[in-house]
Every structure is written in C-alpha cells, then in structure tokens.
Amino acid sequence: xxxxxxxxxxxxxxxxxxxxxxxxxxxxxxxxxxxxxxxxxxxxxxxxxxxxxxxxxxxxxxxxxxxxxxxxxxxxxxxxxxxxxxxxxxxxxxxxxxxxxxxxxxxxxxxxxxxxxxxxxxxxxxxxxxxxxxxxxxxxxxxxxxxxxxxxxxxxxxxxxxxxxxxxxxxxxxxxxxxxxxxxxxxxxxxxxxxxxxxxxxxxxxxxxxxxxxxxxxxxxxxxxxxxxxxxxxxxxxxxxxxxxxxxxxxxxxxxxxxxxxxxxxxxxxxxxxxxxxxxxxxxxxxxxxxxxxxxxxxxxxxxxxxxxxxxxxxxxxxxxxxxxxxxxxxxxxxxxxxxxxxxxxxxxxxxxxxxxxxxxxxxxxxxxxxxxxxxxxxxxxxxxxxxxxxxxxxxxxxxxxxxxxxxxxxxxxxxxxxxxxxxxxxxxxxxxxxxxxxxxxxxxxxxxxxxxxxxxxxxxxxxxxxxxxxxxxxxxxxxxxxxxxxxxxxxxxxxxxxxxxxxxxxxxxxxxxxxxxxxxxxxxxxxxxxxxxxxxxxxxxxxxxxxxxxxxxxxxxxxxxxxxxxxxxxxxxxxxxxxxxxxxxxxxxxxxxxxxxxxxxxxxxxxxxxxxxxxxxxxxxxxxxxxxxxxxxxxxxxxxxxxxxxxxxxxxxxxxxxxxxxxxxxxxxxxxxxxxxxxxxxxxxxx
Numbered sequence: 044x045x046x047x048x049x050x051x052x053x054x055x056x057x058x059x060x061x062x063x064x065x066x067x068x069x070x071x072x073x074x075x076x077x078x079x080x081x082x083x084x085x086x087x088x089x090x091x092x093x094x095x096x097x098x099x100x101x102x103x104x105x106x107x108x109x110x111x112x113x114x115x116x117x118x119x120x121x122x123x124x125x126x127x128x129x130x131x132x133x134x135x136x137x138x139x140x141x142x143x144x145x146x147x148x149x150x151x152x153x154x155x156x157x158x159x160x161x162x163x164x165x166x167x168x169x170x171x172x173x174x175x176x177x178x179x180x181x182x183x184x185x186x187x188x189x190x191x192x193x194x195x196x197x198x199x200x201x202x203x204x205x206x207x208x209x210x211x212x213x214x215x216x217x218x219x220x221x222x223x224x225x226x227x228x229x230x231x232x233x234x235x236x237x238x239x240x241x242x243x244x245x246x247x248x249x250x251x252x253x254x255x256x257x258x259x260x261x262x263x264x265x266x267x268x269x270x271x272x273x274x275x276x277x278x279x280x281x282x283x284x285x286x287x288x289x290x291x292x293x294x295x296x297x298x299x300x301x302x303x304x305x306x307x308x309x310x311x312x313x314x315x316x317x318x319x320x321x322x323x324x325x326x327x328x329x330x331x332x333x334x335x336x337x338x339x340x341x342x343x344x345x346x347x348x349x350x351x352x353x354x355x356x357x358x359x360x361x362x363x364x365x366x367x368x369x370x371x372x373x374x375x376x377x378x379x380x381x382x383x384x385x386x387x388x389x390x391x392x393x394x395x396x397x398x399x400x401x402x403x404x405x406x407x408x409x410x411x412x413x414x415x416x417x418x419x420x421x422x423x424x425x426x427x428x429x430x431x432x433x434x435x436x437x438x439x440x441x442x443x444x445x446x447x448x449x450x451x452x453x454x455x456x457x458x459x460x461x462x463x464x465x466x467x468x469x470x471x472x473x474x475x476x477x478x479x480x481x482x483x484x485x486x487x488x489x490x491x492x493x494x495x496x497x498x499x500x501x502x503x504x505x506x507x508x509x510x511x512x513x514x515x516x517x518x519x520x521x522x523x524x525x526x527x528x529x530x531x532x533x534x535x536x537x538x539x540x541x542x543x544x545x546x547x548x549x550x551x552x553x554x555x556x557x558x559x560x561x562x563x564x565x566x567x568x569x570x571x572x573x574x575x576x577x578x579x580x581x582x583x584x585x586x587x588x589x590x591x592x593x594x595x596x597x598x599x600x601x602x603x604x605x606x607x608x609x610x611x612x613x614x615x616x617x618x619x620x621x622x623x624x625x626x627x628x629x630x631x632x633x634x635x636x637x638x639x640x641x642x643x644x645x646x647x648x649x650x651x652x653x654x655x656x657x658x659x660x661x662x663x664x665x666x667x668x669x670x671x672x673x674x675x676x677x678x679x680x681x682x683x684x685x686x687x688x689x690x691x692x693x694x695x696x697x698x699x700x701x702x703x704x705x706x707x708x709x710x711x712x713x714x715x716x717x718x719x720x721x722x723x724x725x726x727x728x729x730x731x
Contacts, residue, residue, distance in 0.1 A: 044124045049087035049115065050076045057095075065119055072112045073557075074537060087115055091123050212259025216241065220263070221725040234721075235265045272721030275313055276713060278305040279401055281385060282393040303709065306398055307716040308357070308383025311409050314723055315420075318361060318380050319413055320730045322372050325363070326414040331423040332361050332406055335379075335691040336395070336431055338387045341702035341711075353387040354712065356698050357402065358691060361420075371631070374684065379694040381719050384712045395435050396483045399425075424686045425488045428496050429665060436489055437481030442665045449665065451489045452476055452672045460663040464650040466643045469671045490679055492669040494628050495689040498621075499580030501666035502653075506621050507587050508565075508575045509657055510614040514606045516567035519613070521658055523567060529605055532561040538598055542589040549585035552578075556586065580689065584625065591618045613656050620649045628673065633681045643674040 045062035048071060052060050063071050086109035088098070110118055206215045220237050242260055245253055282304070324330070335358045342352030358381045362373040372378055382402065390398065403422060411418045425435070432451060433440045441449040446457040453474045455463060463469050478486045518524055540553050555578060564576055578586060593599040594615040603611050627642050634642070650671070654662055661667075673683075680686050698715060707714040 044119075046119050046123070047090045048072075048076075049090045050085075052090040057090075057092075060090075065116060065124065068116045068119070069112055074540070086111055089115070089118060089122075091119070093123065206259070207255065209255050209258045209262065212256045213262045214259075216256075216260045217263055217268075218728055221728050224721070224725055234269065238263060238265055268724065269721065272724050273717040275309055275720040275723065276307055276716045277310055278302070278307050278713075279383075279398070280304075281306050281389060281395075281398040283397065303712060304386060304389045305712070306383050306385040306389075306401075307712045309381070309716060309720055309723060311382070311405050312411070314380050314382075315361070315409065316411055316413065317723060317727050317730065318378065319411070319418075321726060322361075322369060322378055324361075324369055324413070325366070326416050327363050327418060328416055329419050329421060330361050330363060331421050332359050333424045333426055333686060334359050334382075334402065334406075334422065335426040335688065336399075336435075337427055337688070337691065337695065338431065339695045339698060341699040352702065352711075354384045354698060354702070354715075355387050355390045356384050356695055357382045357398075358694055360690075362423075362685065370682070370685065374687075374690045376690055376693045379690060381694070381698070381716075384698060384715055386712060394437070394482070395431075399435065400483050422488075424491055424680060425484070426491070426493060426686055426688050426691060428493060428688065432491070435482060436484055443660075443663065445663075450476070450668060450672075451480070451491070452669070452675065454479065455668075457663065457665070460665075460668045461654075463668070463671070464654060465647055466671045466674050469668070470675045487679065490672070490675060491686065492666075492672065492676065493686070493688045494673075494683050495580055495687045495692070497666045497669055498625050498628065499583055499689075501664070502670065503587055503621055503625065504575035504578070504583045505657070505661055506617055506653075507583065507590065509661070510590070510618060511561060511565050512567070513610050513656075514603060514614060515565055517610070518607050519609045524607070531602055532565075533558055535593065535602055536560055538593055538596075538602075539586070539589045542592050543585055546585070546588060546592075549588050550581045552582050552585045552589075555582055584622075587618060587622055591615065591622055594618065613652070617649075617652045617656050620645065620652055624649060624670075628683045629687075631682075631684050634677050634683075636678075639674050639677040642677060646670055646673060 044065040046065050046068065047060050047062055048068075050072070088094070088109055108118075206212045216238075220234065220241070223237055224234050238260070242257075245257055245260070319330070337356055338353060339356050340353050358379055360373050360379050363369045385398070406420050406422050409420045411420075425432075427435070429442065430440060433449070436451050438451060439446055439449050441447070441457045443457075448454055449457050453469050454476050455469060455474055468474075476486075476489060480489060513521070515530055516523055536556050536558060539556050543549055543552050543556070560576075576583070576586070594603075594611070624642070624645050627638070627645065650667075653667070676686075677683065701715045701718050702711055705711060705714045705718075
C-alpha cells in the first residue's frame with residue numbers, strides 16, 4: 044500500500060509526487076518532517092485522489108477533516124486501503140525500509156584485534172539494505188487455517204502421565220500454582236488467590252473423575268508454604284559488638300525496629316544446589332563463584348530521600364572453567380542468585396568487614412553433594428563499582444587525580460596518574476599493592492576493576508562527548524575558534540539513525556537520538572568538568588559505533604568538512620581505538636596470552652591518543668588509570684565478560700520490584716528476602 048505524504052505533496056504536479064509505504068508513514072515524518080511538525084503542530088488534509096475530488100465537489104464533511112500524522116495513517120487505512128483479505132493486508136502492511144544507505148569510504152586502516160568471533164571494527168562497511176522476507180515466507184507466516192486441531196489433554200497416550208491419586212493431584216496443583224507464582228510480582232496474596240481461583244473453577248464439576256483433583260487441591264496449605272519460605276531466611280549483625288546504631292526514628296527502642304539493621308540472607312547451602320540443577324551443571328569436584336555487591340535505590344523519585352528504600356544487594360553466580368555451555372549460562376540474569384540485602388545506612392557506618400568475612404567464610408566452608416560427588420567452592424572474584432570497592436578495601440574515593448594513593452591494584456598516587464601512561468609502568472611488581480590496604484580483604488581480590496563501569500559508563504562516554512564538543516567549538520589545542528564551525532547536527536542525527544538501524548550488533552537507539560539531541564546537550568562552557576550524554580552503557584556503545592562509522596563514510600567527510608581537519612582525524616582515531624578495546628574486552632571467550640599482549644598494545648596506543656586529544660581535567664581519572672591494569676586482570680581472570688557487573692546490575696531490578704510491591708516499610712529487608720525464599724522453594728519444587 045503506497046500513499047502520498049501530505050507534507051511533500053506538490054499540488055501543482057500531483058502525478059509526479061513520490062509515494063511511500065503506509066507502514067512507513069510515521070517513520071517518514073519523524074525522519075524528514077519532525078522539526079516542522081513540532082514547531083507548527085500542523086494538521087493535514089488528505090491528498091489522495093478520491094479525497095481531493097470529494098473536496099472539489101463539496102461532498103462529504105469527512106473529506107474536509109484535517110489530521111495529525113498518526114490520525115492521517117488511520118484515515119488512509121480506513122478510507123483508502125480497506126480490504127477484507129488478511130493475507131493481502133499483511134503483505135501490504137509489511138514495513139519497507141526506504142532509507143538510503145551510506146556510501147562508505149575507507150580512510151585509514153586500524154589495528155585488528157585478532158580475536159575469534161569479534162566483529163572487525165576496522166572495516167567501515169555498512170549493510171546495503173535491511174533484508175525483507177520474501178512474499179512466500181510472509182504468506183506462510185500470515186495465512187492461518189480456519190479450523191484448528193485441538194489435542195485432548197487426557198488422551199490415551201497421555202493418561203499414564205496425568206495424576207490420578209489425591210497425592211499426585213496435590214503435587215500437580217502445587218507445581219502449577221508455584222509456576223505461576225514464580226512469574227508474578229511475588230506477594231503472598233497472589234498465591235492464595237490463585238488457589239481460590241482454581242478451586243472455584245473445578246467446583247461445578249460433579250463427576251467422580253475430578254473428586255481426587257478437588258481433594259488434592261484442598262490439601263494444599265498456602266500458609267505452610269509461605270511460612271516455609273520465610274523460615275529459610277537468616278539474619279546477621281554486620282556491626283561490631285562495640286558499635287551501637289540508633290536510627291533517627293528509633294527513639295522508643297523497639298526491638299522490631301532495631302532488627303531492620305540486620306543483614307537478611309538465604310543460606311548458600313539452600314540456594315546453591317537449586318541453582319546448580321537449574322543450570323544443568325555436570326558432575327564436578329569444584330565450582331567457582333563470583334560475588335557482587337552494590338547499593339541500589341528502590342524507592343521512586345518522590346521517595347528517594349527516605350533511607351528505607353536504599354539497600355546493599357549481595358548476589359553471586361557460579362561457573363565451571365573450560366565448560367562453554369555453563370560459562371554462557373552463568374551470565375543469564377535468571378542464573379544470578381541473591382544472597383541477601385541490608386539497609387545501606389547500616390553498612391555506611393559499619394563498612395563491609397564483618398559482612399564480607401561472613402560471606403567469604405560461608406563460601407570457603409560450603410560442601411554440597413551433587414550427582415554423587417562432594418563439590419567444593421572457590422571464590423573467583425568480588426565484583427562491584429568503584430564506590431563499593433574503595434570502601435571494601437578502606438581506600439579513599441579520590442577519582443579525579445587530586446589525592447594520594449587510591450588505586451586498589453598499585454601504590455601509585457592519584458596525583459601522579461598523568462605521568463604513567465604505559466601498562467608496563469603500572470603493572471611492574473615493585474609498584475603493585477599486594478596486601479597494603481586496610482579492611483579484612485586479602486590479595487589478589489584487590490586486582491579487579493569492572494569493565495562495564497570503566498568503559499561503557501566512563502571512558503567511552505567521555506570520548507564521545509569530547510569528540511562532538513571539540514568538532515563544534517574548539518581547535519586541536521582546546522582554544523575556542525574565531526569562527527564556530529557549522530556542523531549540521533540534524534543531518535548527523537538522521538544518518539546515525541540509519542547506521543544504527545543497519546547495525547545488527549548494536550542496541551536500537553532510534554527513540555533516543557531524536558532531532559536536536561546534540562544541539563541541546565553540547566556546550567562549550569563545561570571544560571572544567573567531565574560531561575557526557577545521558578545514555579545507558581549499551582546506548583553509549585551503540586552511539587559510538589554509529590558515530591565512528593559515520594566518520595569513515597563519504598557523507599561524514601562532507602558533514603564535518605567545516606570542522607578542524609586535525610580534530611576530525613584525531614576524533615576518528617580516538618573513537619575507533621576505544622571501540623576496538625571494548626570489543627576485545629567484551630568478547631565472550633577466554634583470552635590467550637597473545638590476545639592479552641595485543642590488548643596491552645591497544646591500551647598503550649589509546650592512552651597516547653587520549654592524552655593528546657582530551658582536556659587536561661579528564662586525564663587523571665581512576666577509571667582511565669585502571670584501564671592500564673587490564674592486561675594484569677586479563678592474565679588473572681582470562682574472561683572479562685565473566686567478571687563484568689552488567690548482568691548483576693540487571694538483577695537489581697528484581698529487588699526494586701519486590702520492595703515496590705511490599706507494604707512492610709518497618710523491616711523491608713526481611714520482607715524482600717522472604718519473597719525470594721518463597722521463589723527459591725518454587726524453583727526447587729519445579730526441579731524435583
């Protein structure tokens with residue numbers, strides 16, 4: 044179905060106007076007419092032949108109506124393309140991508156990574172077009188049979204597997220209820236209401252065949268299951284015996300209110316066997332575990348000032364080295380298990396020493412009988428962001444190059460970071476920290492930094508913003524140019540959306556990079572502080588990939604022709620190099636020694652480019668310095684994606700959701716872990 048665009052329509056030559064697919068109507072407006080539409084809030088008369096003729100004959104009031112773009116599309120479908128054929132409609136409505144492709148020019152060769160299964164960022168090729176399914180395939184998808192064949196659930200071949208006795212029906216309904224409960228929001232009332240719903244559904248049946256089913260359902264005790272789940276919860280006082288924490292609202296000494304400062308957790312002996320079965324782990328003697336902790340704000344924006352919504356969330360994941368299937372399943376969000384939560388205000392006063400000592404001791408002493416073997420556990424890494432890890436190792440949170448010794452891996456002082464820009468200089472054994480830090484943690488767990496926070500939420504966003512800022516306002520020496528270059532950022536945004544749509548390995552940012560995105564956010568007045576575009580880590584990566592591909596295209600050369608040539612070339616080199624490093628670190632494979640050596644070369648090269656291009660105030664950050672230690676981390680962990688916090692961060696949403704549906708604001712930690720305990724029983728019931 045092709046229709047005319049009312050904004051593009053030329054009334055003088057109506058037959059020469061280009062038609063666009065109706066399915067692409069709103070997208071056409073957003074790409075080509077978004078500015079005019081937003082500024083003028085225009086409505087449009089229909090420009091199809093039948094409506095034009097009707098207006099000329101003054102016939103029908105509906106032909107005089109004006110429409111917004113979304114309403115215009117509905118009018119087209121209702122008045123001009125109304126068809127009774129489902130298959131034809133589906134075929135006609137199939138979205139067609141009429142967006143032009145970019146002609147890419149290879150400008151300069153980059154260093155390849157040499158890692159298998161990683162996309163070569165040095166190639167600036169862009170897909171010619173988005174593949175569209177052929178007509179036969181679309182007809183196969185959209186054509187349905189009018190009659191459906193229903194399979195009788197109690198057929199002869201399935202009768203042996205169906206429950207018959209009261210006990211079998213009880214187990215069947217319990218698994219059915221628990222399976223539903225595992226996917227719902229998690230409160231106890233849903234559990235009870237679902238049982239009542241099933242009871243009311245089978246109550247009208249009077250035949251003897253369902254008598255056992257009714258009896259089995261009635262035997263399920265919701266109260267006992269809820270109680271059993273909450274009985275799994277244990278607590279632990281994270282403060283020293285000599286410390287007394289008295290919250291501001293606990294003036295009456297109520298012991299229930301004092302209990303809210305405890306760390307509520309599920310014992311590893313209960314959760315680990317269930318997780319191993321869930322991951323279908325093979326018979327092994329030793330399993331490695333990665334711990335994670337992070338402060339999360341579970342309240343909404345209006346309630347974020349309340350201390351009852353800020354928690355320290357402690358979780359873990361397990362894996363077996365050299366087992367690709369298990370290592371791949373390790374980072375799935377559903378395979379990340381919560382240990383416990385505690386109010387953040389408690390840990391801020393008591394630090395993390397007693398808490399982490401307790402958890403690490405439990406891991407080291409954990410013994411599980413699994414598939415005929417006695418399985419032991421080894422702590423592989425302790426993951427978290429810089430704020431948590433600095434407190435964990437009792438080091439100052441000096442992130443901007445103005446303090447003393449703050450790096451967890453080496454003894455180099457923060458103020459001297461700018462003097463060290465080679466990996467070998469900071470990884471020399473004579474400058475490593477080893478056990479020279481406070482707290483109860485031990486070497487070598489201090490040799491860690493999270494790639495997600497360092498790269499996707501730190502270095503890469505800084506590079507992207509500085510490239511755009513420098514191209515707009517500054518020369519190579521960060522001096523404001525006498526004549527500000529006129530970069531057509533609207534056209535840049537349009538081409539970025541095209542490239543992003545064609546890049547199948549990037550997250551979709553079409554709804555983020557709208558018209559005016561760069562103009563509203565790029566400023567020449569913020570050189571004294573770091574700035575970046577307000578995007579998530581994966582969105583920053585997608586924007587960086589699209590921008591780098593644009594820099595290497597013929598359209599990019601034309602768009603940035605008015606910018607400083609030296610700045611443009613350095614921007615392309617800097618962005619390509621940091622994307623190359625991100626690709627090498629995030630590839631899902633264990634790195635060999637040659638891969639790590641190549642990574643070290645790339646990091647040294649990037650540091651030289653970074654110090655030459657970026658403003659002075661961003662050259663001494665802890666995240667940038669930590670990048671120099673990545674070859675050391677690579678030889679220790681071998682797989683950066685295993686120790687990344689990006690999946691752990693996603694698991695925090697579950698804690699926020701459970702807190703949001705809870706009515707217990709006195710002791711929220713116990714309520715959250717109680718709900719997780721019930722879900723643990725659910726998974727155990729479904730696996731048994």
